[in-house]
Amino acid sequence: MRVLQINAVYEKFSTGRNVKEMHEVMLSKGIDSFIACPDLDKLKKNAYRIGNKVDWKLHALLSRVSGKQGYFSYFATKKLLNYIGQINPDIICLHNLHSNYINIPLLLTYIAQNNIATVLVLHDSWFYTGKCVYYIECSCNRWKKHCGDCPALKLGNPSFFFDKTEKMLADKKKLFSSIERLAVIGVSQWVTEDAKKSILKDARIIQCIYNWIDLECFRPRDCSELKHSMRLDDKFIVFGIAMSWNSQKGINLFHELADLLPDNCKIVLAGDDSSIQIKHSNVTYLGTIKDIDLLSKLYSMADVFVNPTIQETFGKTTAEAMACGTPVVAYNGTATPELVGLDGSCGFLVDENDPKLYCEKILKIQEHGQMAFGKAARQRAENMFSKENNIQAYLDVYKKLLNNEWSV
Structure with missing residues (x-):
């Protein structure tokens, strides 16, 4: 053939x-x-x-x-x-x-x-x-x-x-x-x-x-050294990624979230941030990540992955986060519910792109801990994205x- x-x-x-x-x-x-x-x-x-x-x-x-x-x-x-x-x-x-x-x-x-x-x-x-x-x-x-x-x-x-x-x-x-x-x-x-x-x-x-998903690359791993190098040891990490950050990808929502989340939470964003005019002091901007191994470590380091995009034909970043054992909070529309599931075992879906609703779900994951969702997220990724x-x-x-x- x-x-x-x-x-x-x-x-x-x-x-x-x-x-x-x-x-x-x-x-x-x-x-x-x-x-x-x-x-x-x-x-x-x-x-x-x-x-x-x-x-x-x-x-x-x-x-x-x-x-x-x-x-x-x-x-x-x-x-x-x-x-x-x-x-x-x-x-x-x-x-x-x-x-x-x-x-x-x-x-x-x-x-x-x-x-x-x-x-x-x-x-x-x-x-x-x-x-x-x-x-x-x-x-x-x-x-x-x-x-x-x-x-x-x-x-x-x-x-x-x-x-x-x-x-x-x-x-x-x-x-x-x-x-x-x-x-x-x-x-x-x-x-x-x-x-x-x-x-x-x-x-x-x-x-x-x-x-x-490359399940060998994107997998749960100990990222304490990376977390320490970024001076985030005592932080609950909220991670987001986009090819280029703009309003459609939810940059405004992340900035509003940064105002709502408690001080022990830190938002970390990967992706081209050159078009962001005003950057938030409680957000760490990493720029474009080309190293796939580093990207996998960032997913694993995160306590929760947030995807507010309302239009996803698939949502590979969501699937990659799950493969790394990271729970997801995402918009409840298009393809995303298929990936995350509806039973709350891998994370939560939000019906409106309201920062307060995202904040509520993020704090719920913080309350239960990432480990309460990680095994189910990884298993779902293995079942669906081999x-x-x-x-x-x-x-x-x-x-x-x-x-x-x-x-x-």
């Missing part, structure tokens, strides 16, 4: 780590695995770099001016198609395609014409909307029938002038419908169920496979597509 994965990043962020880990596992199993990606600094073998910086920037500009996403990078995509023709994959697995680096109609038309079995991975909702990666915050359900009059036109990858969302959704429907052997993988039950109501509902296979089991589930889908076995 020959498998090509296409994604916006490799090794970086959650989707890039998924792609890298799946690539390595497939190679270890004797599967011919290939990667196509615009961001390939280290990987050389079985890898193809899509486009260049000039092409990406031009694509981004044209996208904003025209209002159409994924319709440019024509020559870069033609070169990619030549590469695909050379390696002749049995399966193409499509991850994030909405980062201004690939011509979607050109790619999908080629796939359909060559009858290549294709897997869409729903890391977000972009594959079945006009342009939105998320639609919860703007309370929009237009994607179920047709887009247009987009309330999120200026968000994400914005359009300066034109609303082309109705055309883009219609084009996606036509293009995906032309692919004979199409599977759709949602990384949570929540996004999988929404996909079943969308333009993707007629795919041969639609199923949920949770993202996986790398071996969940990557094998992808390989099973690949085999079903190749053998024309549509029932799941």
Whole structure:
């Protein structure tokens, strides 16, 4: 079996780590695995770099001016198609395609014409909307029938002038419908169920496979030395992480929490904090953490992990925290309840992003102690987020597509 994965990043962020880990596992199993990606600094073998910086920037500009996403990078995509023709994959697995680096109609038309079995991975909702990666915050359900009059036109990858969302959704429907052997993988039950109501509902296979966690790296461990080095020995640590801190990721809520929590609590935040204009004195800002081992130690050091994000297709940071035996307090919406559970054994869900409600749940965990939740959190992570089991589930889908076995 020959498998090509296409994604916006490799090794970086959650989707890039998924792609890298799946690539390595497939190679270890004797599967011919290939990667196509615009961001390939280290990987050389079985890898193809899509486009260049000039092409990406031009694509981004044209996208904003025209209002159409994924319709440019024509020559870069033609070169990619030549590469695909050379390696002749049995399966193409499509991850994030909405980062201004690939011509979607050109790619999908080629796939359909060559009858290549294709897997869409729903890391977000972009594959079945006009342009939105998320639609919860703007309370929009237009994607179920047709887009247009987009309330999120200026968000994400914005359009300066034109609303082309109705055309883009219609084009996606036509293009995906032309692919004979199409599977759709949602990384949570929540996004999988929404996909079943969308333009993707007629795919041969639609199923949920949770993202996986490296349970050997992300595990409970003694982090007393790290805690001492950060001068937090006597503190109850509230940990949060985001790729970049802004209002959507809950930075304002964390700052309000810092005013509400008692003095023996300390908030520690990891992630790009360069856009935070006023920093709080009771918050420790660590910046971006690239060292995965250090990230795992930070999760383990924490007494509670807080995730106030209202839009999570999966929530890998929540799953990583649980794998480290750290209880979670998170917003009760989208995919998060599936991860944390509803019985209170792994942490608590909050129905509104009200700092007082978060504070109440955090203090409840402080009262009972992290150990009261840690074992259940770790066990749930082992049951749901096994790398071996969940990557094998992808390989099973690949085999079903190749053998024309549509029932799941």
